Amino acid sequence: MQIHRLQGYIQNIYLAEQTEGLLLLDGCSRADVRMVCDYITNTLGRPLADLKLVVVTHMHPDHAGGAALLRNITGAPLAAHPAARHWYSGLAGRTAHAIDVGLTWWVAKRLGKPRRHIWYNPILSADILLQDEQSLPGFPDWQVICTPGHTNHDISLLHRPDGQLYVADLIVQVRGRLVPPYPVCHPNQYRQSLQRVAELQVQQVFCAHVPPQPAAAIDFASLLAQAPAKPKNHWHSARNRILHYLGRRDSAH
Template sequence: MQLHIIPGYIQNIYLVQDAAGLLLLDGCSRADVSTVCDFIRQKLALPLTALKLVVVTHMHPDHAGGAHLLRRKTGARIACHPKACLWYSGLLGRTAHIIDVSLTWWVAKRLGKPKRHIWYNPILKADMVLADGQQLPDFPDWQVIYTPGHTDHDLSLMHQPSKQLYIADLIVSVKKRLVPPYPVCHPNQYKQSLKRVSALQPSRLYFAHLAPRTGESINFSDILAQAPTLPKNHWHSMRNRILHTLGWQTGQH
């Protein structure tokens, strides 16, 4: 198994190469599709049809935005958690999608990247859904680990023979300190996910927005101590701003 790490628009892209073909550990952003295709054709000297499976770990623009277009170009199948397809459904979901696309452009600007076309269908049309603990189709060395909290449908992926684990946005870095991501929509589930990852004792961890690190180098207790007790997302932030504007304090009536 070879794991190729490719710099993406605002995140790391992880492309697995083994005897079964190519596996993309996340759906990238729409802006990353040409990057992935060029890497397959030029660096690996393989046809685009070598990409067999694209996993969407969650529905945010830098993890799901390229999935549909990659399937159209390569014929790869898309897999995700059953709840992922409904994440942006309804009026509130579509509003959240617009906010998340805008946040992606904001992050890109902070990284010195130009504004790129990243809009994508907020309703994922997956070919298959994944259950906690199952092996990935065609790639049985990779196990699905359900790690919700950031959203209600986050997946992590473990290469069982080597105990290497991709955890997407479960942990990020702010001012060189490892911290929970934004948003944390389900705080209790997030804490349980952190504990589960810690208990797996991964040999190496791969992140969407950080360089890889050894599992033993991660202070999970410190990250757990920083985890919110209440949801920390767009809607709660908006509510708190409104209350602050009205001169209220959270929890008072």
Template sequence: MQLHIIRGYIQHIYLIADQGGLLLLDGCSRADVTAVCRFIQQQLNRPLSDLKLVLVTHMHPDHAGGAHKLRRLTGANIACHPKAQYWYGGFMGRCAHLIDVSLTWWVAKRLGKPKRHIWYNPILKPDLLLEDGQRLPGFPDWQIIYTPGHTDHDVSVLHQPSRQLYIADLIVSVKKRLVPPYPVCHPNQYKQSLQRVASLKPAKLYFAHLPARVADTIDFDDILSQAPTLPKNHWHSTRNRILHTLGRQTRQH
């Protein structure tokens, strides 16, 4: 197994070369599709058809935005958790999708990146639905670990022989401190997922927005202590701001 790390628009892209072909550990953003294809053809000197599987860990723009286009260009299958295809469903889901695309541009601006085309279909059309414990088709050394909390459908993926684990957005960094991501839509599930990752005792952890780290250098208890007790997402933040403003106006009168 060979792991290749490609610098993405706002995240790390992990491309696996295995005996089953090429595996992409996340669907990246639409802005990353050209870079992935160029890497396969120019750096690995392989045809695009060697990309066999694109795993979507969750539906946010930098993890799912390139999946459909990559499938069109390469013929690869798309795999995700069964709940992923419903995340942006309905009117509220479409609103959330607009917000998440805007947040991606905001992050890109903070990183000094230009605004790029990242719009994608918010309703994923997967070829394969994978649940907790299942092995990736064609890549039996890789196992799905269901790690919800950030959304209701997040998955991580474990390379069993080497005990290396990709956890996408389960942990991020703010001011050089490891912290929970934003949003945390399901706080209790998030804490359980973090505890589960710790209990797996992986040799090494890979993140979407951080360099890889040896797992035993991570203070999971400190991250758990920062996890919210109530949902921390767009809707709750907006509601809380409205309630705070109304309360302040009431006190003034």
């Protein structure tokens, strides 16, 4: 098994190549689809039909935005947690989806990237629903590890034979330091997920926004200490700003 790391629009993309075929460890963004297809055909010299499965670890634009289009082009089925379909449902969900697309453009601008077309259907129609600790269909060496907290449906993917783990956005990097992501919608679950990953004692950790790390180099105790005690997301940030403004106005009177 060989893992290829591709530089996506705002994130790392990981493509596993093995005898069973090609496995895309996350659905990337819509802006990445052509690059992923070109890599398969031109760099690896393989037909697009060799892409046998696309996993969506969670529904944010840089992890799910390209999934449906990749399925249309390659025929590869999509696999995700059962709750992924409902993440952006309803008026509040559609509002959050629009905000997340805007945040993706903001990150791209900070990285010096142009604005690209990244809009996608916020309601995922997965072909395969994934449960905790099951093996990936067609790729029995890969195991699903549920690691919620960033959202309510995050999953990580463990390659059991050599202890390589893809954790998507469980860990990010700010000014060279490993920190919890934004948002953390479910703080208690996030802490449990960090603890669970630490206890897996894997060899290598792959992240969407951090270069691959030896697991021994990750200070999980520091990450747990930095993990928020209360939710950190769009709604709570907006609420806190409003309350802060109202408090300042009342004190001025």
